[in-house]
Amino acid sequence: MRYDTLIDRLTEDLRPVRHRRFWVDMVIMALISAVELGLLFAVGIAHLSMHRMATQPTLWWRLASLGLISLVSGALAIRSFDPAYSPRGALRWLALIVAICVAFGLLMGGAPGGLAGIARRLDWTSGVQCAYKIVLLSVPPLIGLALLGRRGAPTDLRRTPLLIGLAAAAWGAFAFVFACPFNDPLYIIVWYGAGCALVMALARFILPRFARW
Amino acid sequence: MADEHWRSLMMAAQAGETSAYRRLLVEVGSWLNAYYSRRLPPGMADDAAQEALLTLHAKRHTYDPSKPFGPWLAAIARYKWIDRLRAMKGAAMEELSDALAVRDCAEAAQSARSLEALLSRLKPAQANAIRLVKLEGLSIREAADKLGQTVSLVKVNIHRGLKQLSELAQEEGHEI
Numbered sequence: 001m002r003y004d005t006l007i008d009r010l011t012e013d014l015r016p017v018r019h020r021r022f023w024v025d026m027v028i029m030a031l032i033s034a035v036e037l038g039l040l041f042a043v044g045i046a047h048l049s050m051h052r053m054a055t056q057p058t059l060w061w062r063l064a065s066l067g068l069i070s071l072v073s074g075a076l077a078i079r080s081f082d083p084a085y086s087p088r089g090a091l092r093w094l095a096l097i098v099a100i101c102v103a104f105g106l107l108m109g110g111a112p113g114g115l116a117g118i119a120r121r122l123d124w125t126s127g128v129q130c131a132y133k134i135v136l137l138s139v140p141p142l143i144g145l146a147l148l149g150r151r152g153a154p155t156d157l158r159r160t161p162l163l164i165g166l167a168a169a170a171w172g173a174f175a176f177v178f179a180c181p182f183n184d185p186l187y188i189i190v191w192y193g194a195g196c197a198l199v200m201a202l203a204r205f206i207l208p209r210f211a212r213w
Numbered sequence: 214m215a216d217e218h219w220r221s222l223m224m225a226a227q228a229g230e231t232s233a234y235r236r237l238l239v240e241v242g243s244w245l246n247a248y249y250s251r252r253l254p255p256g257m258a259d260d261a262a263q264e265a266l267l268t269l270h271a272k273r274h275t276y277d278p279s280k281p282f283g284p285w286l287a288a289i290a291r292y293k294w295i296d297r298l299r300a301m302k303g304a305a306m307e308e309l310s311d312a313l314a315v316r317d318c319a320e321a322a323q324s325a326r327s328l329e330a331l332l333s334r335l336k337p338a339q340a341n342a343i344r345l346v347k348l349e350g351l352s353i354r355e356a357a358d359k360l361g362q363t364v365s366l367v368k369v370n371i372h373r374g375l376k377q378l379s380e381l382a383q384e385e386g387h388e389i
Binding site for chain 1: 226227228229231234235238239242259263266267268270271272273274275276277278280284285287288289291292
């Protein structure tokens with residue numbers, strides 16, 4: 001196509017646009033997350049022993065860590081939909097936050113107590129179920145962020161999907177805290193970590209195809 | 214880059230003002246042409262510039278007027294450049310047509326310098342295979358004879374070389 005023809009065509013096609021706003025995207029994601037959490041409570045999935053667990057600091061560690069990771073990574077993912085923003089440096093800080101949260105959990109969890117003790121604490125049959133449910137609960141925020149990303153223009157198609165995956169996975173895990181009867185930090189770190197890692201891997205390999213523009 | 218001038222044109226374009234938009238497209242188009250002429254073979258620069266203009270049009274809502282225009286435009290141009298390099302990698306086994314032969318002019322020399330800088334960071338066997346087949350237009354068989362390699366090794370070297378070239382360009386792009 002000739003240059004002048006292209007410019008004519010684009011000019012003819014011009015319509016006023018509303019530019020992307022960070023806070024609008026954040027509010028959309030907060031709404032999606034709130035609706036998901038509300039539905040979980042509405043259908044009675046929240047665990048009956050929640051009031052008993054509320055007295056244990058590990059419950060608050062779970063909620064605070066996952067809420068923080070989800071909020072920070074979600075905000076960074078949305079920022080990375082701006083073509084001029086590179087999430088490279090921010091990911092390092094996020095890794096540090098995750099490491100601090102895990103370290104807190106390990107400190108609270110006490111000594112593992114030998115191989116037999118670890119195996120008993122990990123309870124792999126329940127653990128796999130937990131990881132699976134976290135993956136399912138991550139789907140709504142994952143789709144929401146992916147659609148917002150498609151409307152934006154992310155230029156780093158390696159790191160942005162990782163951020164989307166982490167934000168969605170951390171939110172899925174946060175929501176699952178209200179339905180999970182386990183409160184052992186070692187169990188949480190291993191199985192919640194496995195669920196989150198799976199969501200991140202899926203996002204990393206699937207989203208770049210979807211997000212290309 | 215006349216950042217403030219383009220920023221005001223883009224703001225007007227986002228509001229639907231066609232004359233400002235036309236002016237912006239013409240000026241940005243020239244800048245994009247120069248940008249790609251330094252980074253791509255001459256036959257590809259024009260196509261890449263047009264594609265970047267189409268992208269600018271489709272993604273104009275992602276520009277935030279409170280920020281400078283230059284980095285936004287440069288990010289889009291760089292993204293499309295990397296896309297082009299990926300496409301070159303996908304077409305690794307195709308013969309070069311005569312239309313892609315390097316012309317003897319200043320623009321071509323500039324492009325060749327940029328490509329040469331990237332090629333110098335590859336393994337010599339990969340760089341030589343890409344030079345002979347992709348730049349000089351030799352067939353795979355001719356290149357294999359000239360390099361003293363088997364045909365399949367030349368193909369592997371071109372494939373791996375273009376892949377690495379794309380990665381190098383991407384890395385470089387994000388450090389700019």
